[in-house]
Amino acid sequence: MAQIFDNQYFRTERYKLAKPLDNDTVLVGHIMHQTDISSVYKTLLHRMRNIAKKNYTLKETKENRKPRIQFCGYAVNANLNQPIKLCRNDKGGLFFNGVANCGGYWRCPVCALKISENKKELLSGLIGAHQSKDLSIGFLTLTVRHSKFDTLKKTLDKISNNYRKFQQSRFWKSDKGIIGQVKTLEITYSDNNGWHPHLHILYFYNNSDGKQNEKFQKEVLKRWVSFRDNNSLIKAQNQKMLTNDISDYMAKYDITSEMTKGQIKSSKGLTPFTALAKIACGDYSDEFEKRRLYGIYSCYVEQTQGKHFVNISNSLRKEYSEFMAEFNKTDEEIVNEVTIDEVLLKISLPIWKLICKNDLQPLVLNKYKENGLEGVYNLLTYFRDFKDLEIEIDSNQFTLLI
Ligand SMILES: [Zn+2]
Known part of the structure; x- marks a missing residue:
């Protein structure tokens, strides 16, 4: 390479x-x-960013504004x-x-790498702080039903709106023993299933009753699949308690692994950056496929404008305010932060x-x-x-x- x-x-x-x-x-x-792999990836990320630069959102095109x-x-x-x-x-x-x-998480591979490194540090710190108090954390993955013909906008709106409304539903009115949550949005694309936005959620409990919490999480999944038009299946969701080994969970924030662990070649879904990496590596069979990859990337950019990738609830921020203060930065501040x-x-x-x-x-x-x-x-x-x-x-x- x-x-x-x-x-x-x-x-x-x-x-x-x-x-x-x-x-x-x-x-x-x-x-x-x-x-030195990191040297190679520096060059790859640079190439990917150059490809990404050619893409304008509709708004930027209309306003004749350079991204x-x-x-x-x-x-x-x-x-x-x-x-x-x-x-x-x-x-x-x-x-x-x-x-x-530029600080664009969904858009720029170079900035995304810095931002995701920062989130990794933040989340592993939060998890560590909570677990050191011997309190449990639940990890859920939530999906909604979609067909391969649904647009990203449609499925993304559905999962975002439904989860927001789900949290406001009566079920949540009684105390569930949750201090706060971390919600991460992940989106993949595959030919067989189309756009697949899903949520990774961490519940930070005020107790250490793993059994009770897991029972509750199963109840959450049950209610979620039939909530509004979710129309999903239990087996398409996931829930477990986080153990002290959080490497599996943290791997979700490892952007370079998307490109290093052979995922570019595998049939697993495309992220904006694996699509760019394929273009940068020339990993496509013809001009048509290249354009398709670029289309997937540009759809990501269009639909994720202004969307956060990690959301930490206010109650959790408050609980760990001292620790959070160090991370209280916008994506733009994160990418511009330097230690010389x-x-x-x-x-x-x-x-x-x-x-x-x-x-x-x-x-x-x-x-x-x-x-x-x-x-x-x-x-x-x-x-x-x-x-x-x-x-x-x-x-x-x-x-x-x-
Ligand atoms: Zn950038």
């Missing part, structure tokens, strides 16, 4: 080589032996003429500071623009990781645009400029 994604830059006719290369073999050699994703990873943050900084965060990861992020452990390299704005023009952002990070400043220098001078590249050294701080 590394070869596909890295070599795409070198195969293309668009970029003529600056000079006959003697570092050519070194560069390619590195790629061939690259075992924010078009700036994500390219545009420089408004303030001043500061160079872009290649930084290392506290976990050892490399990133660019000073570049815009070290500034490794400064990149002047003219150089940054050329990096963007040549779509080299992920490769610059990967090459720095492999071989530091030398790796980046060798990469850039491979392209004609960077033939006048210079490195300035000022009190141990390196800056790339022209």
Whole structure:
């Protein structure tokens, strides 16, 4: 995979080589032996975002407005003429500071990864805090009946409205011993079943009576399947108590696993990002299938505008207010949050623009990781645009400029 994604830059006719290369073999050699999966996925996510950028919602088309994703990873943050900084965060990861992020969870694979990582941390913290008090948590999956011909809008409206009304129904008026809940919306698409939005719900109980709570959850499922026009089946729902091993549950928030665990190839439903990944990898049989994948992605974007992916009830926020304070951020704030452990390299704005023009952002990070400043220098001078590249050294701080 590394070869596909890295070599795409070198195969293309668009970029003529600056000079006959003697570092050519070194560069390619590195790629061939690259075992760092995260480097490969950086490039893949970047490619996916570039495909995603071409998509406009109806509203954006009508208002002739550019979607924010078009700036994500390219545009420089408004303030001043500061160079872009290649930084290392506290976990050892490399990133660019000073570049815009769009914060679109259903839309942008790069931002979605950051947002889902944040939610994972938040939810595992909440679950841990609750379980450490020896209180139980129930995990339910709720679905509604749909046919493969139903639109996403229809099924999504049905499940969202019905769950809201379900919670307001008389059944819930008496005390169920629930402090609060976390509701996560997941949507998949498959040829056999069409659009399949479903809810993953956690009930945080004020007791540790697993048996009693499970009995109650079975009752919830029973009532849910026949609620309003849900018309669903018990066997299409699920309920259990969360144990201390929450890895199965947390896996639902692992976006990269959708792309790493062979799911791209499997017949399991498509998410917006597996659809994009298939397009980015060329994993389609013909132009028609490619357009279909793109259609699925763009339908996701259209119907999830303004929809939250994780909802935490106010009562639960209140119960864990101290812990929640740390996570009280919008998706936009999450993607713009940075922890800079070290500034490794400064990149002047003219150089940054050329990096963007040549779509080299992920490769610059990967090459720095492999071989530091030398790796980046060798990469850039491979392209004609960077033939006048210079490195300035000022009190141990390196800056790339022209
Ligand atoms: Zn983004």
